[in-house]
Amino acid sequence: MAITSANQLELLQTAEAVAREKMIDPGLVVEAMEESLARAAKSRYGAEMDIRVSIDRKTGRATFTRVRTVVEDEELENYQAEFTVEQARQYLEDPKVGDQFIEEVPPVDMGRIAAQSAKQVILQKVREAERDRQFEEFKDRAGTIINGVVKREEYGNVIVDVGRGEAILRRNEKIGRESYRPNDRIRCFIKDVRRENRGPQIFLSRTAPEFMAALFKMEVPEIYDGIIEIKAVARDPGSRAKIAVISYDGSIDPVGACVGMRGSRVQAVVNELQGEKIDIIPWNDDQPTFLVNALQPAEVSKVVLDEEAERIEVVVPEEQLSLAIGRRGQNVRLASQLTNLDIDIMTEAEDSARRQKEFEERTRLFMAALDLDEFFAQLLVSEGFTNLEEVAYVELDELLVIDGVDEGTANELQARARDVLEEQARKAVEAARALGAEDSLFAFEGLTPRMVQALAEDGVKSLEDFATCADWELAGGWTTVDGERIKDDGLLEPYDISLDEARDMVMTARIMLGWVDPADLEQDESEGEELELSEETSEEAEA
Incomplete structure (x- = not known):
């Protein structure tokens, strides 16, 4: 034709x-x-x-x-x-x-x-x-809620008609044992929109924490208006969730606003999430206080925060232990997700036993090293002394406040402590040299003989070896494997070397060896300060 x-x-x-x-x-x-x-x-x-x-x-x-x-x-x-x-x-x-x-x-x-x-x-x-x-229509809608109609189910994945296209709700993004039939209406969170060879792929979710936050934004006008902000959300989809909120208006209670009159607002969210129980918690910038709120309804007796390790120890009464942990560890797990901290929960009896054990170990240390009787050693521990270095090099006045300690006794205590430390240092030097430690390590400022011995025992025998170490190898750290945080022991961790101190020592060694130019470091620090300043200025402008 x-x-x-x-x-x-x-x-x-x-x-x-x-x-x-x-x-x-x-x-x-x-x-x-x-x-x-x-x-x-x-x-x-x-x-x-x-x-x-x-x-x-x-x-x-x-x-x-x-x-x-x-x-x-x-x-x-x-x-x-x-x-x-x-x-x-x-x-x-x-x-x-x-x-x-x-x-x-x-x-x-x-x-x-x-x-x-x-x-x-x-x-x-x-x-x-x-x-x-x-793709152009949906790429900017990621992070929002969308209503759709179920078209079919394939191998547990739900194909949803979202108007001008199809989206997929994977089976691991469904709540519990949800099942859908064709033509059922469904509300989901657009988790991601990607351009692929077979066309745009729209991925939905009903288990994402952001889905709950978006639902509250729809139900609570104060959140939509920015008067109340959702700071963190942790979910065990279909079972339980915790949401932390803060109000920027002193006259508005953030928890009460999210709950609504007779629980109407939170109940609307609960119904959408298949009956998921929701704990609404007031946010607090003070992490221990926030954690106490996050562990509700359990009562907390004491909180000890280790900021460097991002761990926190929580002490609760014996009768509150099961409530704090929750069924299958659910309560403490959600609190951990909400605060981004690893939480160790112990009873008051366990905490007391641990502190008693530490007290006895320090008492035995002072008795053996300083040739003291048990009573006098216990006095030192009770005053907060934890090691020989503190006794040897503390100001004399801090020893004189101990009952029964005069100036002569204090001088004798410090002399004994220094003698013991010097003997330990001498033995450490001999052991380190026997292992092949070089003079460059002994001469390096900040490393004691015992530290050099610990390094040599692990094969770090020269300044070059030391300069190749990572800061976490020296000070220790934490590694997350399959969602679980695992402790990495540092070579110098027993000597209370922090991560920042370890980083400075390694960088100093690299400068001494000529591996790093100090001018480059100053330039990097200057650029970093300028970047931080520009970010702060940008945030102030936005505010």
């Missing part, structure tokens, strides 16, 4: 119909038709030719043209689509490289194969345009 024999307006009518059906720009459909007709024409005139087709947007008339481009003599490769300046003179008055000669050619007869090929091109282009439109 020749293109001229067809109703020319039919092309435009077809393009508009497809565009309306797929909700895309009609111009994209017309461009796809032009490309498909050009491909069909090339199959007839020759694949080497540069055949182009233009469809008039008003009349629908398709114009077929052949384009030839002027190129340099040595660049001439395609004799059907290119020609030299000399060859172009018979077509153009003053040809130059880059000029084009365009001539109209007769339209082609569309054979069955050509027509099928043209159809495939149009379908492909329309499909790509539809995917682009879908």
